Amino acid sequence: MPKPLSARTECFTDSVIRRMTRVSMQYGAVNLSQGFPDFDPPQAIMDRLAEVAHEGPHQYAITWGAPNFRQALAAKQRRCMGLDIDPERNIVVTCGSTEAMMCAMMTVANPGDKVVVFSPFYENYGADAILSGAEPIYVPLVPPSFTFDPEVLEDAFRQHPKALILCNPSNPCGRVFTRAELETIAALAEKYDVYVITDEVYEHIVYAPHQHTYFAALPGMAQRTLSCSSLSKTYSITGWRLGYIIAPEEIIDRAKKVHDFLTVGAAAPLMEAVIPALNFGQDYYDGLLEKYTHKRDLFLKGLDDLKIAHTTPEGAYYVLLDIGEYGYESDLEFCEALAREVGVGAVPGSSFFREDVNHLIRLHFAKNDETLYDALNRLEGIRRLKK
CATH class of the missing domain: 3.90.1150.10 (Aspartate Aminotransferase, domain 1)
Incomplete structure (x- = not known):
């Protein structure tokens, strides 16, 4: 055998x-x-894709993302997040947010580290932790409001996790965390020196009167946040598998290496074709x-x-x-x-x-x-x- x-x-x-x-x-x-x-x-993407089919590029882009794609993405996310994002130093482009989350986890976590995960959670998060050799600590979001108990959350932080995973807006429950809740998480992350890995793929689908707050935009949080997202839901291109991580330079330097050996790079023609969408108003x-x-x-x-x-x-x-x-x-x-x-x-x-x-x-x-x-x-x- x-x-x-x-x-x-x-x-x-x-x-x-x-x-x-x-x-x-x-x-x-x-x-x-x-x-x-x-x-x-959007029609603009499909029109550009038709052109790219004949014009190219059809070969490898730079491993961590085509320069013009990263420039357009950085400009778009600067407007949305209110952060100074350098396309060379602060972005790695991945094969969807699924790879972005896996890459982020492997960048920060060692085998045996603990990672806080809110429950309910998107099913990949537990797998990401296991594949990284990390141990998930689950903190319940209590139905029907799907809020968390700050004391229960701090109990998780008292176990000295390496990171917390934050999906906001949340899949599957549709919860949009309030600024006050995010500030509670931020204070604990600062107190216990914990990274925060965010999944913000639904950042533009937030129903009134609720508002989305980017975790990295909270005071002092940019330095310890790996902001993961994708273009799948925003532009209805789930099959294109274009995601990204935005983080400080020292984190991105490590994430680039992890990403290189996971998938080499995202699809060059699709990065080119989606640029018109990143320039939308x-x-x-x-x-x-x-x-x-x-x-x-x-x-x-x-x-x-x-x-x-x-x-x-x-x-x-x-x-x-x-x-x-x-x-x-x-x-x-x-x-x-x-x-x-x-x-x-x-x-x-x-x-x-x-x-x-x-x-x-x-x-x-x-x-x-x-x-x-x-x-x-x-x-x-x-x-x-x-x-």
């Missing part, structure tokens, strides 16, 4: 989110599980928020009309449904039945929570209105699933 495989990965399952996409495809369900839109990116981002506010209102009203209990997201484009009334011990079993019998794909909430949570499922509404109406029409039959 061959020797055993890696011990650190033996506890892994496949991604539950991506698995539910396959289940949706199997049953012809409306896929509201994996968070990607069914509408096109504020009107684009206002329009994006208006679009998603409309979709949120449409979908939540539909759920209300069907008397389906749900959360109200403050940001991002996910909603959690309460399935407690249906009598299932397994939320995965419920989601499989939902796809098979009702024709709607969802993600079991247990894949996001460290706690024993089996009564929530996640849907997303980043779809055309026609798709959302189709899903709502199908959800009229959800009570057939009652045991």
Whole structure:
């Protein structure tokens, strides 16, 4: 018999989110599980992509990102974050925010280090910690408001973690942390000398009256923050896999080396093609928020009309449904039945929570209105699933 495989990965399952996409495809369900839109990116990007197909570049870019892409990204994020961002010293471009988070974790954490993770959390964070050899410390965000207890959070900091992962706006619960909450986290990070790795991919999808505060923009936090994000959600190009880390020069110098050996570099033609989007004015981002506010209102009203209990997201484009009334011990079993019998794909909430949570499922509404109406029409039959 061959020797055993890696011990650190033996506890892994496949991604539950991506698995539910396959289940949706199997049953012809409306896929509201994996968070990607069914509408096109901005026309300017598609037009430029067509040109790049003939003009190039088609070979490797500089490992940490094409210079003109980094310059455009730095200019855009300076406006948004209010920070002095040098495209040569403060940015590394990655293959999506998934690699950005993995690269950030491997840059700061040693095997055996502890990392604070809020629960619920995007499923990759736990895997990132394990692959880095780090130990996650989970701090609950308590439903229905998904706020944290400052004392519980400090208990986690008292264990001397190396870093904290902060997803804001939060996937899957749609929570937008208040400035006061972020200042609480910042004070603890300063007190206990902890890095903060942020996932801010939904930075432009924040519903009124809530406001997004970039953690790195808080007083004194730029020096200890690795700001991770991507262009996937902002420009509806989830398949392009363009992400980045913004951090101080000494951190980026290390992250560049980690990134080089993880993936070498992001796709050169796609970095070139997306530059027009990075030059968009504020009107684009206002329009994006208006679009998603409309979709949120449409979908939540539909759920209300069907008397389906749900959360109200403050940001991002996910909603959690309460399935407690249906009598299932397994939320995965419920989601499989939902796809098979009702024709709607969802993600079991247990894949996001460290706690024993089996009564929530996640849907997303980043779809055309026609798709959302189709899903709502199908959800009229959800009570057939009652045991």
